[in-house]
Amino acid sequence: MSEQHKISTIDEEKNKVHALFHQQSIAEFEKQVNTVPANYFDQFSENIVITIQEQKKPSLLIRFGKLSVAAAILFLVIGSYFVVSQYNMNDVTTIAIHEIPTAEIDLYVSNNEWMNEADMEMEINNIGLNLDIDNSSKDSIH
Amino acid sequence: MQSDQIIIKAFQAGAEKEQHFTELVKRHQQKLYYQIKRMVMEHADADDIAQIVWMRVWEKLEGFKMESEFSTWLFRIGYNETINFIQKRKKLAIVHPLESSDTSHQEASNSNGPKSSQIQIKLDQVIMQLPEKQRFVFMLRYFEELPYEKIAQITETSVGGAKANFHQALKKMQEMIQSD
Numbered sequence: 001m002s003e004q005h006k007i008s009t010i011d012e013e014k015n016k017v018h019a020l021f022h023q024q025s026i027a028e029f030e031k032q033v034n035t036v037p038a039n040y041f042d043q044f045s046e047n048i049v050i051t052i053q054e055q056k057k058p059s060l061l062i063r064f065g066k067l068s069v070a071a072a073i074l075f076l077v078i079g080s081y082f083v084v085s086q087y088n089m090n091d092v093t094t095i096a097i098h099e100i101p102t103a104e105i106d107l108y109v110s111n112n113e114w115m116n117e118a119d120m121e122m123e124i125n126n127i128g129l130n131l132d133i134d135n136s137s138k139d140s141i142h
Numbered sequence: 143m144q145s146d147q148i149i150i151k152a153f154q155a156g157a158e159k160e161q162h163f164t165e166l167v168k169r170h171q172q173k174l175y176y177q178i179k180r181m182v183m184e185h186a187d188a189d190d191i192a193q194i195v196w197m198r199v200w201e202k203l204e205g206f207k208m209e210s211e212f213s214t215w216l217f218r219i220g221y222n223e224t225i226n227f228i229q230k231r232k233k234l235a236i237v238h239p240l241e242s243s244d245t246s247h248q249e250a251s252n253s254n255g256p257k258s259s260q261i262q263i264k265l266d267q268v269i270m271q272l273p274e275k276q277r278f279v280f281m282l283r284y285f286e287e288l289p290y291e292k293i294a295q296i297t298e299t300s301v302g303g304a305k306a307n308f309h310q311a312l313k314k315m316q317e318m319i320q321s322d
Contacts, residue, residue, distance in 0.1 A: 010287055013308065017284055020315055025265045030285070032266075033179050040189075041175075045167040048196045049160050055197075
């Protein structure tokens, strides 16, 4: 009974529509709707799958994106190393020797006299000079 | 022929997804397309919307729980995307071709007589002037002969709401015709 009721309800509703519009005009409307390009539905499913497959592939931008990010980081690291190095070098100030006060030089030399002696000894050894004092060779007064 | 549920389960299992998806498309593409085209009338627009709908289906089919029929779920996505499309168009204020072709239809001679062509124009005009939801419900009920329970699921409304939408659509069409 309820199925029959449902069907009759649809029929009743359609009859109300038919009272407003001619069957012919409704048919023409449907014809307009149903007019599609030839082979449209045959190709539609293939086209959708192709679109899906294309979306699966990462785009050229994304493919190289990771590489470019890595390259950018490397560039930043190397670049900052050079910048920092340059900064440190620039931090060192150079000064001419005549600009150094004499007192400061004297102080440096006196504090580092052993360095002078060490350098001297190295030079002496290099040229084979023996300056050791030998008491036995001296003429005795006796 | 395998039921939609079997195909969907096979899809969700992960093997040959594209093949199973293609099968679903082939089964349901025409009905979906025609329903969309009744709403927008232009093939290019209907094609665009249909493609969007099927892309959404591809994205979401993995999580489809089969609590409703696949066709119901599909039409629901179709309904949402069609409404979105129409509302975007409204915002862009693009004039619908049918509205501008009104005069040309009236001037053209028709072997069936002017009365028939005027009614034809009226049908298009009247349907396109309905609010989108009423239009969609009217189409589903009149042309697809879907029960109100299914229409309610598709449009995410109650059965009573779906019935009200249809009868209001009918009432509006009557008023529009009588006003001319």
